[in-house]
Amino acid sequence: MGKTGGYGNMKKVAYNLGYFFREARTLFKIDFFPNIFSIISIGLIFFILALVISGWGISNYIIGIVEKEAEINVYFNDGLQDGEINRLMEDIKRIDGVGKVILVRQDEAYNRMAEILGKEASILELFDDNPFTSFIEVQIQIEEADSILDRLERMEDIDYIRDNKKVIDRLQDIVIILKVLGVLAVIAVGVSTLIVVSHIIRQGIYNNREQINTLELLGAPEFFIGFPFLLEGLFLTLVGGILASLLLILIFKIGYGQMEIALPFIPLPPSESLTINMVFLILAMSGILGIVGSLFGLAKHNINH
Template structure:
């Protein structure tokens, strides 16, 4: 280890020389790897954001319980107590017709003027219950057993769609990660094999002089690492630019979507891209060196 650290300047200089031998090809390799990593970063960002939205909706899952409006206050309080006692129900509160009207006004925004055509309040009072989404089926079954409940409205259909979208993004993310891993390994291995082949005479000379294998292969390992790291840095820069623009558009036009904090997502993507590029650079270089050994016998 001390020898490696002591000779690191030499190894970096040799890696630079190897890269310069096929400079144009290596530049295109960095660009192609960067674009591949950028696609990966966007897929991971989409998966991260969609999972965050689904988890928040799970935590805020609410159902609306409508009852006979002729019930007196005592019976309504009894209904609230019975609903609260159901396993899986977390919070319960009563929403009167006036509050329901104002909620719809906020949702409709400028289109709320259409509500003015009604002489009376068209909305009914209801009981709002926050529930554990995993217990939704059990909660709904218990609610149907309670007398004086006319209708229960839940957001299961919307949430199931969000879950499906999240699953699709996750599946696509897995495919993209696999494709990125394979393509990066192939590109890096090919570059290393070309470098070994171009320098086979120098490698054989070093072997005849008694140089250890680690001393010979380390510049090639650094070459692959630097190229993939360059692609990772390029992908991270493109991802930061894209995410900042996307967040600016979404927050400006759809402020009600609970996206994860931009700083957390951006910093996470940067770290992830650098770690992936370093890991794949080392693995691709080792694979390229392993397959190129026959060229330097």
């Protein structure tokens, strides 16, 4: 592009804005169907990226909630008396990283399971006696889980310890995988969008080479010739980003409703804030990639030959 001052270019843009938009619209109409297909392709690419990043964010949120509510269940010898149980609970409280320590009696354990089973709770009536035993519910800091479990395993009168550390470890593994996929998706989306937009710009320049030659003979600077092409590339990616945003809003609306019905016990981030953040990210990326892709296409094609 020609070397002119930034202020001068801005004045030219403002003065000729109507002309630039008309030219951009003309460029879009010339390759109407290829541009429509490009918008759809870009929209689907951004939509897939948004799903990957959303999955990453939701997994991080779930792990954060699970870590805050991390608990282990300590089952003790059946023969312990109340005084011995209280002493055991006091010993557990003194372990670093332990929060609340609560005794859950047999009846409460039964009621909890009945609440979890819901309509299927009638299966518990098949037992003549309460099949559950009392246990101690211990809230812990998840980062201290290994040392806490080691201390508990060395305590007397403890028969069995049930913890959710394996579940959290698996969730963290999933988050790592999603992070890798997210980075790869961002790279793939960036590269593919730049290729699509720059190709469209180069094709537009080639199709309009006679008009460009005429403008050059009249003394039009590169900036004046190239700006409509930049607007066209920005328009393609922004419309693609809007299409991806609409698809994402629809998926979130349906998906959240189904999740709340099928898996009501899984904590999910607020759908409104997640949707707003993802839409903002998609539109910001689409705008940036549209401008960069257009500039790349203009740089790769020498307008002045």
